[in-house]
Amino acid sequence: MQVPMTPGRILKRAVKLYPDKTAVVDGDIRWSYSEVQNRVNQVVNALRGLNISDGARVAVLDYNTYRYMELYFGAALSGHVLSPLNIRLAAEEYAYILNNAENEVVIFHADFITVLDQARPRLNKVKNFFIADGPCDEEWITGTYEDLVSGAPADPDHHEPDDENNMLNLYYTSGTTGNPKGVMLTHRNIYANALSTIIAFKLDDATVWHHIAPLFHLADAFFIWSVTYQGGCHVMQRLFDPKPVLQTIQNEHITAAMMVPTMINFLLAVPGIDGYDLSSLQWVMVGGAPMSPANAQRMMEKLGCRYISGYGLTETTPLLTVGNLKDTLADSEDADKMNYLTRTGLEVPGVDLRVVDQNGADVPRDGSTIGEIIVRGDNVMKGYWKLPAETEQAIKDGYFYTGDLATVDAEGYILIVDRAKDIIISGGENIASVEVENVLYQHPDVLECAVIAVPDEQWGEVPMAMVALRQNAEAGEQDLIDFCRQKLARFKVPKTVKFMTELPKTGSGKILKIKLRKQYAAPGD
Template identity: 40%
Template sequence: MPALSFEPMTPTSFLERSATVFAHRPAVVDGDLLLTYAELWERVQSLAGGLAAAGVRPGDRVAVLAANGHLPLEAVFGIPAAGAVMVPMNIRLSSGELAYILDHAEVSLLLHDDEHAPLARAASAASGARPRTVPSREYEALIAGSPPLLVRVEDELSPLSINYTSGTTGRPKGVVYHHRGAYLQALAMAMHTGLNASSGYLWTLPMFHCHGWCFPWAVTLAGARHVCLRKVESASAWRLIGEHRVTHLCGAPTVLTSLLAHPDAPAEALEPRLLACVGGAPPSPALLGRALRAGVEVIHLYGLTETYGPAVICQPQPEWGGLGAEDLAALTARQGVANVIAQRVRVVDEDGADVPADATTIGEIAVRGNDVMLGYHRDPEATAKAAPDGWFRTGDLAVMHADGYLRLVDRAKDVIISGGENIASVEVENALMSHPAVREAAVVARSDAYWGEVPVAYVSLADGAGAAEDELIEHVRARLAHFKAPKAVFFCELPKTSTGKVQKAVLRERAAR
């Protein structure tokens, strides 16, 4: 193909452009550190040069272990600028789990912040690869003493990064992203969320999780401000939202729940308005209703590590604007339709055929397109199993509505089979969270000698609220078939992953005990 009409896509090009177009506009706010787009681009190129001087060659793997801040944000551009492949690492994993990733990805160098220095050293020591660890002090020296470097991408389908799944059902799998997919997914996120040069994006979502749903690149292409938040604390979040005129944030429903429960949460719409992009689990209509009353706009997203984050969006329709809060919340709680760069999302039966769009027939979600991974690193069998006919099976169960919007019913592994009847845990959770005293709820299966399995609920109450076990059980029975109501309710703080997802595996273990 002639060079005149083709240039390989890579998300690093977004920063190269913004360094010119938005040179003197604020790019990064990280505590006392303020960087313009020109300064960010200069640091990124120097980081690439420093990596090369440290022995990193094109195709080598460089890992990053750090909380949200300028280091992982610079690395997401600087590592590919050196021609290397980035391996983001979850800061909540143990040293043994991280050592497995270092070995499986064949990492040669590990960048980390000072906070996680002991964990980085322990992981490196426990691995067979024993990559060199580079703490923040050496990282800054690497940038300060290196000439700029930019290795141009020749193949847009070459690996950009390896993102590891949570590994809840065994060893984590390495999901390989390519440059083209990340480039297009960033464009999709910017378009769907309305990012522009006046926007401020608060980093409530971990940057290591699916590359922050590709928002490091999306925010940058728009010339917006990255406002870094190392740890999600509601008071700090609301302070930064006010100080830096934040317009966008992302996270699991639990993140939005904790923000809205805080005393600093607004009672009416902020100026500028705040858009919360929610994914990772279906937000309950009750949570969406609370957000609407607080003047916080919510976009519901759905995706996986294997799809660069959000592959599906609950696309708002103009006609929804005239609906009441309850009807609007019910529509917004659906997962929606494929984003603009993906092929249509499907719900298929066991034979791979589309189920009827009757909002009742349950099937598995299947996706394909530019925002689907290249495959699993060093695991062709798992790759083939996940996409038996060229469509990636997500493992999530859903129904398709007549308007083409899908609604998640449950994870296949979270469906409770009681006396031969299927119970969707999400449905029971939504019923529980419609009670005014309930802040969060998670429902899992517990073994039962007669029924096989029965649902049990774990509930956290809103501050100052009270509710009894039998009260909540009756609340569910008034809304659902009686067999779907939990047989027991336990009051506690729900265990969560680093991205705010409820750890149902932990709750299943508790229920078994």
């Protein structure tokens, strides 16, 4: 017998075994799994009642709310594709993504009405806009999200995919080509990753998961499915604010969460942190950027929980490695244990991960020879939306090439040492340097430019732009920063601009970013 691997089976189990247990907490909302199922049924019927095509893309632009819980499962059971949107983008970026994805429905929080109204004249396919937590007081808004859902019947009418490899979610991720790329994840991808996550983190029905990192990112969203499968509880943190986060951990008896290092740094800086009862917190998965052993130790001491590193990509749904300590290393010196724990980690069950040289051969497990991480498994994406050439370039000989450079030691621990792709990771957010460069090149005074990551105490990394101006041009640093702010999300805008007569280049004319990094990206520069 072959039963389709689909998230619908995940919710079905939770409702069957834990019908009256609290499933989701969001402010005053506390819904049981039975209540979540009723809401999901209404979402399914509401979407099917709209005049949209089969498999239509439904975009959601929202904070971490209960809506994500019901929409992630509602899309799986209605035969539609959910397309979560980063809440920090500019109107021009939303217009590109919504048009590229051919979204027919946009569900958005009222806080984003202005930026969507700015993007709206450029949209080609969107038929319906539904506003959440706000009134329907603009002629272009179809209605409120709550009216859409609450007005639909709660009768179960669930869709089971004809093919578990059908696209279910469409995430946009920064790419080296400048424009974000749509990553197609399937029913099978989501289901398989949930199983891997449960095993890797030993999730059970006592898990109380704190959704702190944004749910439009897979970095946190993949726990929607794994925690639900085990009948755990989801607690929503609409926006990251250090004091309310600590208060929620105390009040809701949080057991686990995912955070990027920047968030942890903010938490540890809260005055009076020792006054919060954080005794329920068992572990925090740290991902999005590396964390030093010293900072990891400080986190464990202050929060009183275990540190677990995690690594993955949107293209891999996302989990690839987890930094658990092998039982054969339990008697190691404390310093050695921390070095293992803060490495990128061990491949999770269901993932075949290799580190290979330029000829595709596995590098020695010596902890020093550098190669590229390649992976295969049920969690690897279907491909890039509308980009067959890029898909073919990324998936070769049955493996997905991550572009991340790493070593592997004798124990099998992976350690990422560099990123082959020019991606800047700022506060856990990915920034494609080429995307920023493309904007700078639109300025009439810019002759050539390069954007690199430089260390930042608060955000880990921030973009810095190196610019050579055209002859007799007079644009200054603030002029270029202001220009970028008109076209990019604020976190993508260069924090500083360095002017040069000419940028260093290779013999073939390519800009030598490695030389710029050595000169400007060293700590203390």
